[in-house]
Amino acid sequence: MKIINLIRLAIKALQRNKLRALLTMLGIIIGVASVITMMSIGEGSKQSINASLASMGSNMITIMPYSNEPGGARMMGSSLKTLTSKDIDALKAGAVDIAEISPLVNSSGQSINGANNWPTSIQGVSPEYLDIRKLVVQDGIIFSDQDVRSSAKVCLLGKTVVDNLFPNGDDPIGKIIRFGKIPFQVIGTLVPKGTSNFGQDQDDIIIAPYTTVQKRITSSIYFNQVYASATSEDASDAAVAEINTILRASHRLREGQDNDFQVRTQAELMTMMNSTSSMMTALLTAVASISLVIGGIGIMNIMYVSVTERTREIGLRMSIGARGIDILLQFLIEAVMISITGGIIGVLLGITAAIVVPSMLNWPTVISEFSIVISFLVCAITGIFFGYYPALKASKLDPIEALRYE
């Protein structure tokens, strides 16, 4: 029989048992829809992590104090005291793969403007910090190197701080605010960056020269962190190696002695975050694939029932000239039609879910063509694999017995 006639025959057979066909498809539908939804959620979160890490500066390098001394009380990295301006000078002088460098001294406290106040944190940095962190001045200017040398009491405000200290919409530029007891003149505001991937409000900051923060607020010569940027993303690894060498020399660490600092690149962070989300995607997809297999077994089951039910029909077809291959194809195509129809419905459902999920759960999703092609192929293969044995059984029937089957 011609393939086109076999396809018509299969459609007719499925139309005859609409509910049964739909229930049989259900496993495949759920499987395909969940594979596509899971993969688009995974892909979406991966892309949003990458985008937000890139917005923080993709060639950013972070240096933190670190202690791995065995015994004794271990302390939080940021409270350790190993990084000083001597290190900055050494790095500036020695590292060729570093484009810019800035220390960071931070402290939290209350910011006050007249009757309004707001708990926030102040970050003492050098002007290069804005470049490294991809922060942009919206209004006003950034403080100068001169301001750093003279420990000028000037600052820039993030949007959250502006909104809370100037609720009436006054222009903050030129105004004097206080951080704790120290007055600062506002010389600029920052372009909002929104919430970070870790749920942190990136606009809830005050930026001031690090010398000012060190002298007036923390009263310490140490830095909490040092931020640097490699000359390019590819130079990150070389820059890390340089930083290690220079800082070990600067800290007079002997051979075999552990580093008292820690260097992290953005690329590392990206890999780490991505591996987590890839693993989640793989796990969810594995679970969804199981439902595809269960769907396939459902098809096999119903095809066996169908073959038994239609034994007489098979006998008749054989007696009027159907060959084994005709019967085999008839049932195989029916099984593949079930799985592919289920696949199509599943793909549509999956795409719908991928579109609806972001608006309901606020998870970003990206539908990948790859996941659609793959799940469709898997469907067709499932249909052939699980439909083959029932179809083979049908084609091997003895026409004499099949005709007399009650």
Add this chain to the structure above:
Amino acid sequence: MIVNKILEIHDVKREFVMGDQIVRALKGVSFDVNAGEFLTIMGSSGSGKTTLLNMLGCLDKPTEGIYMLDNVNIKDLSRDELARLRNTKIGFVFQAYNLLPRTTALENVELPLMYNPAIGAKERKDRAIAALEAVKLGDRFDHTPNQLSGGQQQRVAIARALVNEPVMILADEATGNLDTRTSYEIMSLMQDLNQNGKTIVFVTHEPDIAAFSSRTVMLKDGRVVKDTQNTKRRSASEALAGLPVSDDY
């Protein structure tokens, strides 16, 4: 006149192995059927009638002996070649009609041609229409089997057997499920087909039905016990006319 032999059966034996016993269903059957004959094969149950029918229909092969259908020896053919032979040379008519349910009369009649790749969609439909008109069902193309009476269903089945222009129509108790009047109608149709040159082999156990044929082969215990030309052949249409008009209709 050269007589064209449709069937040549020579010393055909068929044995079945049931556990450790050998059942001999046919113990050496020989007869020929010429083109244009209307043969009935009679016999009580257990006489080997069904086994012989399966063999004639190319659904089964003899254990021993020669069966030639239209000059082709069945013995050498594969399963697929047998299917092809059934498709082009034999038209089956069954006791239980065996029409596909929920499928229109026209589609049921088209079915054998579906398995013949040489015939296109247009020719298939034309031939199915012609076959249905030949069995006087020209107005029932779109009726499904459950919308047809038993006699009408059997006529659809006969149309299905005719559509591939077979060398022989093979009927298995084709009137067994029908009342006398409808049986006579079917036999009348068979006689008309025979008149137009179709070779018919009709398996039955009713002597009444056998009287309409031109020749009767009697089987008993797997052997032919009687092979007679029917000299006093009855006309089914006359028999039909002679039936009292029943109140059932």
